[in-house]
Amino acid sequence: MTGLKRLGVxxxxxxxxxxxxxxxxxxxxxxxxxxxxxxxxxxxAKATHNTWAAILPTGALKADDGESGAGMVILRMLERAELSGHIVIVTRWYGGKKLGGDRFRRVQDATRAYLDELELGL
Structure with missing residues (x-):
């Protein structure tokens, strides 16, 4: 049991x-x-991307899982919120249309929803 909190879609x-x-x-x-x-x-498990970032005592970790640059978007938001010791995972199920740069805004929006849930929204 990991204490995973899923906000869903x-x-x-x-x-x-x-x-x-x-x-x-x-x-x-x-x-x-x-x-x-x-x-x-x-x-x-079948999602197109499970991008994530975490700030640990040993340093920052992130992974794009094929969504190039998305891990860094999450990491920057965690740094801004000064949220360490926490992993945030943004999952995307591809809908058939490329989003271009908007995909980063959607990663930000999803991360913000999580931070708001923790009452750390910026």
């Missing part, structure tokens, strides 16, 4: 659906456990 854009999840983490092993927990749900 928080927005859609041109058919793509975005969900956001997160959990408290303090090590790379805990990050891996949270990601494994998330992907134990078949719909998340």
């Amino acid at each position: 928080v927005l859609t854009d041109r058919g793509s659906k975005y969900a956001v999840s997160g959990a408290l983490v303090s090590s790379r092993d805990e990050v891996a456990a949270v990601l494994q927990d998330l992907k134990s749900d078949k719909s998340y």
Whole structure:
């Protein structure tokens, strides 16, 4: 049990659906456990992208999972909110239409929804 909090689908854009999840983490092993927990749900395992970022005592970690640059968007928002010891995962199910630069805005929107849930929205 990882304490994973799933907000589910928080927005859609041109058919793509975005969900956001997160959990408290303090090590790379805990990050891996949270990601494994998330992907134990078949719909998340089959998602097009599960991008994430976390700020740990040992430094920042991020992964784009094929959505180039999305991990950095999440990481910058975590840094701005001064939220360490937490992983935020933005999941995208591709809807058939390319979003171009708007995909970064959707990652920001999903991350903001999570931060707002924690009452850290900026």
